[in-house]
Amino acid sequence: MSRSSDLAICTGGLRKIFSGKVAVRNLTLEVPRGEVFGFLGPNGAGKSTSVKMLLGLVFPTSGEAQILGCPVGDVKTRSKVGFLPEHFRFYDWLTPTELLKLHGRLYGMSHAKLRERVPVLLDLVGLTPHREKRLRDFSKGMLQRIGLAQALLNEPDLIFLDEPTSGLDPVGRRLVRDIIKAQRDRGATVLLNSHLLGEVEITCDRVAFIKDGEVVETRQLDDDVEEQTTVSIRAANVTAEVASGLSRWSRSVRAEGDRLMLSVSSRGVVPELVRYLVSSGADVYEVTPQRLSLEERFLEIAGTDGGL
Amino acid sequence: MGVWIMAGVTFREAARKKMLWMALAAGGAFLILFGTGLHFQAKDFAAHGMSPVLRREISFGMVTMGLYAVDLLAVLMTILTSSDTLSGEISSGTIQAIATKPVPRWQLLLGKWFGFCGMLTAYIVIMVGGVNAVTYALVGVTARHLASGLSLMWMESVVLLSVTFAFATYFSTLTTGVLTLGLHGLAFLGGWIEQFGAITQSPRAVNVGVIASVLMPSEALWRRAAFEMQSPLANAMRISPFSTLSVPSMAMVFYAALYLAIALVIAMHRFSRRDL
Ligand SMILES: Nc1ncnc2c1ncn2[C@@H]1O[C@H](COP(=O)(O)OP(=O)(O)OP(=O)(O)O)[C@@H](O)[C@H]1O
Ligand SMILES: [Mg+2]
Numbered sequence: 001m002s003r004s005s006d007l008a009i010c011t012g013g014l015r016k017i018f019s020g021k022v023a024v025r026n027l028t029l030e031v032p033r034g035e036v037f038g039f040l041g042p043n044g045a046g047k048s049t050s051v052k053m054l055l056g057l058v059f060p061t062s063g064e065a066q067i068l069g070c071p072v073g074d075v076k077t078r079s080k081v082g083f084l085p086e087h088f089r090f091y092d093w094l095t096p097t098e099l100l101k102l103h104g105r106l107y108g109m110s111h112a113k114l115r116e117r118v119p120v121l122l123d124l125v126g127l128t129p130h131r132e133k134r135l136r137d138f139s140k141g142m143l144q145r146i147g148l149a150q151a152l153l154n155e156p157d158l159i160f161l162d163e164p165t166s167g168l169d170p171v172g173r174r175l176v177r178d179i180i181k182a183q184r185d186r187g188a189t190v191l192l193n194s195h196l197l198g199e200v201e202i203t204c205d206r207v208a209f210i211k212d213g214e215v216v217e218t219r220q221l222d223d224d225v226e227e228q229t230t231v232s233i234r235a236a237n238v239t240a241e242v243a244s245g246l247s248r249w250s251r252s253v254r255a256e257g258d259r260l261m262l263s264v265s266s267r268g269v270v271p272e273l274v275r276y277l278v279s280s281g282a283d284v285y286e287v288t289p290q291r292l293s294l295e296e297r298f299l300e301i302a303g304t305d306g307g308l
Numbered sequence: 309m310g311v312w313i314m315a316g317v318t319f320r321e322a323a324r325k326k327m328l329w330m331a332l333a334a335g336g337a338f339l340i341l342f343g344t345g346l347h348f349q350a351k352d353f354a355a356h357g358m359s360p361v362l363r364r365e366i367s368f369g370m371v372t373m374g375l376y377a378v379d380l381l382a383v384l385m386t387i388l389t390s391s392d393t394l395s396g397e398i399s400s401g402t403i404q405a406i407a408t409k410p411v412p413r414w415q416l417l418l419g420k421w422f423g424f425c426g427m428l429t430a431y432i433v434i435m436v437g438g439v440n441a442v443t444y445a446l447v448g449v450t451a452r453h454l455a456s457g458l459s460l461m462w463m464e465s466v467v468l469l470s471v472t473f474a475f476a477t478y479f480s481t482l483t484t485g486v487l488t489l490g491l492h493g494l495a496f497l498g499g500w501i502e503q504f505g506a507i508t509q510s511p512r513a514v515n516v517g518v519i520a521s522v523l524m525p526s527e528a529l530w531r532r533a534a535f536e537m538q539s540p541l542a543n544a545m546r547i548s549p550f551s552t553l554s555v556p557s558m559a560m561v562f563y564a565a566l567y568l569a570i571a572l573v574i575a576m577h578r579f580s581r582r583d584l
Contacts, residue, residue, distance in 0.1 A: 018583075055408045058583040079410040089402045091317070093324040105313050106409035150405060 005069045008033045008158050008189035009054060014063035016049055016213075023049040025213035027063070031206075033157075036180055036190045038200040040294070041210035042302040047193045048086050050210070051160050054191075055083055068158055079107055082156035084164055086193070088147030092136035096127050096146050099135060100153060107154045121149040125175065140167040148179065159183060162193045177203055197294040207294070209301050216301055219294075229267050230296075233260045234286040235277060242280045249273055310411030314419025315426065318393070322427055331385060335435050338381070342374050343442040350447050367447040368539040374439040375451065375537060379461055379530050382432050383492060386465045387472055390424050391485035394476035398584055407584050414576035421473055421572065428465045436461060451537035460533035460561070464526045467564055468492060470571035471524070477578040495520050495527035503531075506554035514554055521556065525564035528556035 007030055014027040024046040031037045039047045052058040054065055056073040070077040090099055097118055104114040122128045125145040135143065144167045151159055161180075165173045173196075180190050180203045194200050200207055201221060208218045231250075243260065246253050249269050250262040262273070267289045277284050322328040349370070353363050394417070397403040407413055436458050440450045451457050468488060475484040498520020505513025521528040535555045 052404075052583075057404055057407060059581070075410050075412050077410075078408060081408065083405065083408045085401060085404040087401050088405065089400050090405060091321060091402065093321060102313070102317060103405070103409065106310065106406065106411055108309070108410060147405070 006032055007066070007069070008035070009037075009065070009067055009191065011054070011065040012063055014050065014053055014065050015061050016046075016053060016058060017061045022213055024053065024060075027053075027210075027213065027215060029208065029215060031189060031191065033189050034184065034187055035205045036184050036192065036203055038204035038207035039191065039193045039210060040195075040197070040200060040207050040298055045210045046213035047210055048162055049213075051083075051162055051191065051193060055081070055160060079154060080157040082151035082154065082159040084144075084147045084151040084159075084161045086162040086166075088143055088150075090135060090143075090147075090150075092134065092138075094135055095132050096122060096135065096149075097131045099146060100149060103150050104153050109154065117153065121152060124152075124179070125149045141169060141172055144168055145172065145175075148176070152179070152183070155186070156188060158189045158191070160191050163195065164192070165194065165196055165199060173199065197298060201294050209297065211301055217297075219297075229264055230290045231262045231264055231270060231273065232256075232286075232288045232290055233262065233273075233277070233284070234258060235260070236283040236285070238277070238282045239280075242277070242282060245276065245280065246273070248276075310409075310415040311419040311422060313411075314416050315422040318420050318423025319426060322389070322423075327389060328427065331389075331431060332434070335381075335431065335438070338377070338435070339438040339442060342377075342439060343446065346370055346442060346446045363447075364449065365539060367443065367449045368452075370447070371439065371443045371449060371451050372534060372538045374443070375436060375457070375461070376530075376534070378432070378435040378439055379464070379533070382428065382435065382461065382465050383468060383526070385431060386424075386428055386468045387485055387488050387492070389427075390469055390472045391476060391488065392481045393420055393424070394473060394579070395479060395481040395484055399480060403584050413580045417473065417477075417576050417579045418572075421469065421575075424469055425466060428469065429462060432458065432462050432465060452539060453536040457533040457537035460529045460536065463561075463564060463568070464529040464533070467524075467526050467529065467568045467571070470568045470575065473575040474571045474578070477575050477582060491524045492526050495524040498523075499527040499531055502554050517554070521560060522563070525556075525560060525567055528560050529564055532556045532561060 009029060009031040011027050011029045014024060014029075015022075016024040027046075027050050039050070041047050049058060053060050054067055054072055056078070059073075065072045068077050068080055091102075094102065100118045100121060101114050104117065109117070119128070119131075122131050125148055127142065127145055127149070130138070130142065135146065138146070144164070148161075148164060151161065161176075164176045168176065177199065180192065183190055192200065192204060204221055206218060206220050209216045238260065243253060246260070246262060249272070250264050252261075252263045254261050264270075264273075270287060270289055274284060274287055319328075350367075353366070358366075394403075397406075403416075406416060436451075436454075440454060444450045471491065472484060472488045475487050479487065498517045500517075501520070502514050502517020505511070505515075505517060532555060
């Protein structure tokens with residue numbers, strides 16, 4: 001158990017009910033400082049609502065939460081927090097420069113500081129050529145970029161990005177990845193909501209799968225972690241008797257074309273499996289341990305009902 | 309600090325969206341129409357050889373009429389322009405990136421309120437000043453107690469502004485507008501019931517009007533303003549539709565001030581506590 005000051009986010013039994021509908025059932029979570037943490041889950045799982053509760057936009061029905069060691073809703077803490085909302089909307093009669101200045105002023109930054117910081121951020125998100133254009137004439141991706149810049153204005157210690165890549169072209173998505181990496185290197189904590197699993201896999205240190213407003217599972221994304229693995233086996237002369245003997249290592253054995261797919265508890269059992277098959281007279285051509293990808297796990301958790 | 313930033317944004321928004329300039333243009337058109345009408349009337353009175361006393365009374369009547377139109381305009385402008393500012397930003401989600409900044413929510417709301425307050429103050433001063441300037445230039449009269457009349461008209465708009473803000477923390481834009489306007493309509497009707505009750509000496513009808521003013525004191529402020537501004541003769545003789553036997557008391561003015569403050573506090577409190 002870490003001390004609460006080492007944690008960027010710490011929640012206990014956070015719950016939100018919107019007029020009878022449970023949006024977040026029970027969110028219990030600890031995110032240490034400096035981590036890039038991903039929130040995964042089907043549509044309507046309660047990811048955005050959780051983020052909004054952590055930001056003090058939505059008031060929890062019950063439970064408690066702290067960010068950066070202070071209870072959520074604390075006004076001062078917000079000067080160290082950045083936020084890109086799911087649907088970034090802003091006064092569309094402003095230009096990007098004006099928008100960043102206004103947000104900076106709300107963060108309590110001085111005019112001098114902003115004169116220096118705003119061009120840097122505009123440059124970072126590639127909007128320098130459009131800096132005098134009204135936001136109303138911006139495309140969706142351009143708005144998303146200015147929203148990102150806005151979330152980084154105050155060099156926050158904790159950044160919430162709710163689907164930052166939505167509406168972005170591949171270059172923009174790459175940009176988000178680079179930004180997250182740069183923020184991590186700076187020591188900031190990032191909480192990322194995203195449906196793009198490939199992206200999450202690349203950027204996050206750890207992810208939580210959320211379904212029906214509850215953390216179903218958290219997963220470290222380092223490669224050397226011992227965890228559930230799928231083994232794909234291509235072999236001939238496997239009798240039904242031999243195949244059923246495999247259930248010693250795996251609860252789920254299924255045939256997929258000319259392959260057998262086994263779900264095992266760790267890669268460590270692979271040599272044992274091979275010995276067993278060979279000694280049972282099977283001709284083994286190929287044995288490939290596959291880590292269950294985020295996507296497979298996601299689909300497993302979301303279920304076949306479309307997750308809704 | 310946050311208050312002034314938000315007040316500034318509100319002002320800039322009105323200017324950028326041309327709302328400010330359109331309101332001023334409409335106001336200018338209003339004053340030109342009013343001046344033209346008054347100009348011909350003054351000419352014709354002179355031609356008819358009307359007695360100076362009567363001319364003066366009619367001129368006073370024209371001032372009151374012009375101010376009545378300004379009052380109606382100010383009421384509508386206040387409700388129309390301000391009912392979207394909070395509910396609109398809540399429903400569009402614009403408020404989300406703002407309300408997560410290190411500024412307490414009540415300051416955000418108060419800032420917007422000050423922004424609108426500034427604009428409607430400018431509007432009312434320009435319009436009331438304009439009507440009086442026109443009548444002074446053309447027929448040589450101005451409202452009697454201009455300063456107190458102006459303050460009461462201003463207060464009427466501020467009451468409506470605060471009520472709009474309070475409703476906006478609960479309801480959508482349209483509902484907010486409908487509710488505030490509806491409440492003002494109630495007060496408006498109540499005012500006339502009170503007036504006729506006084507003329508026909510029906511104290512119970514007067515009480516109906518008083519109750520309406522308690523529910524929404526906006527119209528009572530206008531009637532007090534009219535009483536302050538028109539000629540004593542008109543007040544006494546009931547020759548204008550605004551003369552009153554039943555003048556809202558100073559107690560009603562204090563009540564309106566309290567009402568305004570409570571509406572604003574409710575707005576700030578509710579805005580600080582609701583989900584965004
Ligand atoms: N303001 C609200 N009023 C009522 N219900 C709401 C409100 N906001 C969210 N919900 C409900 O709460 C549930 C969780 O919504 P939320 O937006 O948190 O999901 P999400 O995980 O972010 O989904 P997505 O992946 O689609 O963004 C949904 O069923 C939604 O309908
Ligand atoms: Mg969401």
